[in-house]
Amino acid sequence: MAKIPAKASQMSNYKSRVAAGKSRKVSSGTAKIRHIVFHTTDVERMAKFYVDVMGLKIVHRAKNGGISLTDGYMNFSIHTNKIDGKPSGFNHFGFLVEDNAEFVKRFEKHGYRVPLKRPGDRHYAEFRAIDPDGNNFDLSANGYDEVRPEARASEFGR
Secondary structure, eight states: OOOOOOSHHHHHHHHHHHHTTOSSOOOTTOOOOOEEEEEESOHHHHHHHHHHTTOOEEEEEOTTSOEEEEOSSSEEEEEEOOSSSOOSOOOEEEEEOSOHHHHHHHHHHTTOOOOEEOOTTOSSOSEEEEOTTOOEEEEESSOSSSOOHHHHHHHHOO
16 A cells, blocks of 8 residues: 655645545555445535535535535535434544644634544544534544554554
C-alpha cells in the first residue's frame, strides 16, 4: 500500500494522484468505494452540514428530494428515510483531511458539537465527529494506510 504523506509539501502531490485515481496500486479485481448513501428524515439539514462544515459540493438534486454531493473523489448521496425507525448496519466512515484543527474550527463556527480527540490506541483517525443525525465519522490527517505513530507505540510498546 502507498503511504499517505504526512508533510504538507507532499500532500498536494498526493491529492493530484488521488484525483487521477493513482493513489495506490490495486489489482483489477479490487472494488473501490466511490458511493455512500445515508437515509435521513431531513435531507436539506444533512446536506447543509456536509457542505458548510466538510466542504462537499452538491452535484445533483433528485426529483424525489435526494441530494448527491462529492468531495471530488467520493460521491455521497443523502436520501429521504421512508421507514419508521433507524435501520441498523451503518457504523462510521472517515474523511482524510489536511488539518484536523481547521475542521474543529468549522464545527465551532457553524454551531455543531466539536469532534472529539480519539484515544492514542486508535489505529488511524485522530478525531471522531457526528453529523446532525448522529452518524459517526472520523477525521484523520494521518490517513488510513499507515497506523498512527502513537497507536503503534501503544500497541507495540515503542
